[in-house]
Amino acid sequence: MKRTHSYLPTTLAATGTLGAQIATARRELGWTAAQLAGRIGVTPAVVARIEKGAPGTAIGTVLEAAVVCGVPLFGVDTAELPSVADRTRATLALLPQRVRRPIAEISDDF
Template identity: 75%
Template sequence: MPRRTHVYLPATLDAARVLGTQIAIARRELGWTAAELAGRIGAAPALVTRIEKGSPGTALGTVLEAAVVCGVPLFGVDAADLPGAADRSRAALALLPQRVRPPTVEISDDF
């Protein structure tokens, strides 16, 4: 069976490249090799290369781990402020309905 290839939106690809580049910059500023970062996040150096190139197929958790380890701010806040940001997001989500249903279409039978 042929493998399906997902086509990502341009904005998704741009976001992955931006985050990957920020990780690469931070890693180099820290003076770490790709192998050193890989060891710190429990991954192979080749995976670090894919992260830094912005490969969209890389596991999100691994990319976020690399960003946090390198000190790259996520969601506009420092790592120390992420718990508060998560709490605020959960509070906002709690105000919304748990399920979203498509709107019902009113059928006009007034001919």
């Protein structure tokens, strides 16, 4: 039995927005769904799910479709993505590697 997962409205809005951007870019390029599918190594049905914003679609596949269609990711040009990733990793290096639950404070005020 397949488990269902309910997504937050913001998640659904984000996947729907990215899917619409990919569909728009694909059509502006003059490609059919089958042509995009061939370029990213999936079936046309997967492209249809991406363009509908189905949140269960593999993130790598969705991002591959976006890159192939020229959709900007994270608000930057594709050439800038490596430097954005480097800056993000530098910030991550400053944070603790593990996050622990805060120790519950015991009230000894009787």
